[in-house]
Amino acid sequence: MKKIILIAFLNFLFTFSYGQINTELIKKNVTENPEENFYKLLEIFKSNPSEMTQEQLNQLYYGSKFVKIDYTIGNYNSESGTFWKPAQKKLSKNKAEIIVKEAESKYLQNPLNKSLLDDMINIYKALDENQKADLCSKQKDLIIQTVKKSGDGKSEETAICVLTPGEVLQQLDKLIQSGPKAQFKQNIKQLSDGSILTIYKIGNREVFVKLVGGFL
Secondary structure (H helix, E strand, C coil): CHHHHHHHHHHHHHHHHCCCCCHHHHHHHHHHCHHHHHHHHHHHHHHCHHHCCHHHHHHHHHHHHHCCCCCCHHHHHHHCCCCCHHHHCCCCHHHHHHHHHHHHHHHHHCCCCHHHHHHHHHHHHHCCCHHHHHHHHHHHHHHHHHHHHCCCCCCCCCCEEECCHHHHHHHHHHHHHCCCCCCEEEEEEECCCCCEEEEEEECCEEEEEEECCCCC
């Protein structure tokens, strides 16, 4: 009996832990007070990300979709084949020295981009700046964990929350890899906060993914 109660309690905690991302509230917070609910958190993330609570990480990461950022993911994507290309793999110290100053200026504007963080890790490792590389690695890990903790993808209320269309498709890839491929269905729903909910279904398996803020 005690074992049954314990299992039920753990299931409750698991479900509860995946119901915490309130994107409407995050949008409201960052819109009404961006200084307190985004920019101050961003400064902490730049220097001491491990000090942040999960609630603060949620507010910062998903709130980034609703504030002005001078160097956006779109800016990064447009430069991924030019400026960032040398840093997308192991590079020489000489090449790292050439691009590090400009790379750091972009990174400090938006350290919430996982691909950019990978590039900075490669740059810092080439320069033997291991402490800075470790910081970027920690930042990336916290972003990954924030997305993982945003939801289990099993319902609309516990949808996996992402920021880019590419990340939505990544969840489809995971679903395809998880078992036999049957009839594929996709449904899209516009939510009240501007987010877009996509439901992928293959056979009796499905995943709910929320594109926070929509295609902004």
